[in-house]
Amino acid sequence: MSYHYRNTGIGKETILQLCKHSPKKVFLATRNEAKAKDAIASINSQLPKPADVEFVSLNLSNLASVASAAETISRSTDRIDLLFLNAGIMNMPPGKTDDGFDLQLGTNHVGHFLFTKRLLPVLKETVAKYNTDVRVISTSSLGNAFAPSFDTMISSEKLSSQGHWTSYGASKAANILFAAELAKRHPELISVSLHPGMIQTDLYATTTSNSFLLRTLLRFFGPLVYHDVSYGALTQLWAATVDKSKLKQGGFYVPVGKLDSKNKFAVDDDMQKRLWEWTEGELEQRGY
Template structure:
């Protein structure tokens, strides 16, 4: 079983299809596997890549770093995006809609992990709000250009949601869709809830918009900055990581393989719409993906949360 099983042999340099003419958006693209995803996609000559990120200085530094690695002529644009802020999300979507008449690949990569309790400005748990609600609203606002692209000849619109095996730590759906109940749980339970939501969202998006290919994934256990705060605050995790990390953790380039394969490596016909994938390209049975009732509940709850804020 994962993580020791292997999927399709995949190397980004040879496994990614030509991307000429395609427009791509990657959230959380200024570091970690988001940055690596942009780098590898840029090597295949897309028309444009939007790098969604909160901090301009970090984004511009990341773009310069990517361009220095043999892709200086690729159009990579900083897209200001704070997923806890509905106005920021609306502004980001408007920027894309005003500049691009197509969007072929949307990688919902950004996220936070096991942070202390808190709420977004619109009142959602900060982990569920950042990892799920913000991405839901961004996708919703980008639907016009996604649908326009999907209507074109030989279209291949893909929406790839970064989830995690942490979905196994999620509570039941009634807790996930109750901010009061969810905020009373632990940081890891709330993180699990947000990752289960990523899986449910991808599956429900596939049900409602079958013209797109929408999948979720676990990237593997990655050696990245995301582990910082949670590792230091949990001695068991800190020392457990030190003991088993060399066996279980992969580097950032390898950690990006699964979402690169799903976004641009696999043929459209090779992917199961709505499915959940472990590395690399292995579709797995997942209760959150297969249960249409919980997907519908989460979707309708999220719509209500967004509507209550006027979006």
């Protein structure tokens, strides 16, 4: 079995828990090699025998890096049982990716879209060759509620001008839309999205450093609001391991393992299709 994760917080906890069940191989695709290797050492220190966890360099805000990471993994294995798309950024100042997308939408959605697209041959081969179910699990957030109109979402200029939270919300709505459309276009794969809960991880570092008010509020009320990282990993661990008959294709889940059947992005077939086609078009314009 092969997996892909983020290297800190929920991703690291997910690796640790799954490695307790002796997977054959784990790919940890992330940007910071030093942090990744520290995470791998930390994980292995908590296991009875070391797991085979391999670092792969991946910068989601750079399409060439995304394509290279997918190629590295594809050359290394003919089997990927679980693909966790849970890397990302949150509440960052306005900016653009290296390829001209809004920074948060480009990193959290477009990067993951291309990564998954380039791994599709291996994902499909896994189903056919090993007769197993393959799952793509996209980490979204209740922050999807901050998403603007669809037309703003797909305009880098408009979106970047709307503020940190609107941009973040657009990227998290896109994660839900992507997961739902992936399930329809490639039904041989199981594709779901999820909100892991309010988890205290390093994703909040930018948010708290930029806001004295939020920093103060979290100091007093954080313990009442946030769960720890082990809780944050539960819904994606559930989605990765529960009997597939209990999963709704393209569904959006909240902790722990509860289907949110009323999320507007999870049920909007038209928007799902439009975002997919827009993303493919943008990638094609850039040679991907």
